[in-house]
Amino acid sequence: MPESFAIRPATRSDGAFLADMVVEAANWRPGSARPRHEVLGSPEHSRYLAGWMRPGDAGFVATSPTGEPIGAAWYRMFPRSDPGFGYLATGVPELIIGVRPIWRAHGVGRALLQRLAAHAASAGYQRLSLSVERGNFAATLYRSEGFAVTQPTSGRDIMVKRLR
Template sequence: MAETWTLRAATQGDGLFLGDMVVEAANWRAGAARPRHEILTHPDHRRYLAGWMRPGDAGVVATVADEPVGAAWYRMLPRTDPGFGYVGTGVPELIIGVRPLWRAHGVGRALLRRLCDQARAEGRARICLSVERGNFAQVFYRSEGFAVTQSGFGRDTMVRSLR
């Protein structure tokens, strides 16, 4: 690819694009795409977007020629409405998505590293995520220091120490 990407902080105005990235993350399996509206209206996915940019939310967006191509963000989800990767109060849960054309070009790794740096700078000790078994991203997360801490039905919760 001739064009290069740049990173910027996510803003409140990025909510719609973050929705696109939730759809990308949920539809990682080739040939098994679920409709956008089905994903975005399901409570399991809606919690990662509802009221975007509330206190505790942070994110990074990758752009090419000012067009977003990927994003990584985290939310502080409450025990009463935990995400797939919830491990405890005060541990932000990471969500990441990259447009297919930009996968395997270092975009996801750069997004993940920048977001982990931000969480560390905010004094966070750990960050967590959930990944479905069979998703190639699990190898990527392991290479970035994440380890499986809980196994659920078809998915694993992974945590990385930020210290």
């Protein structure tokens, strides 16, 4: 049973782990896992990783007591001409989050969301957006952290959190 974890800023060298977390996020539905190469080979998912730590990127990585990465949350800016799943508007960063299954429901995702939202607010952003597929249990966490559905789309919702 997981006990404790730490959170640190993400670095350029975390790119491979962030790729793992994109795969975790894409494969949230039990019993319907897509192969890693298929998820990462698709432009709609690879956009969250390509050129990681480009200007405007920020994120955090949760680590186990042994220092192993167990979860990550990060945001990127996308142009209107090439939006992500959770694109809301120009100047609104879109967040991505993933947590290893054994560490879910232990506060890791919540701590990562809170840290990333605080960072985005301190960087001057007014809102954060994300996309969640309907039926994903993570939507309950997002709502409890102040995210609200703003743009329902086919099978997924765009959620936004206003930052103070």
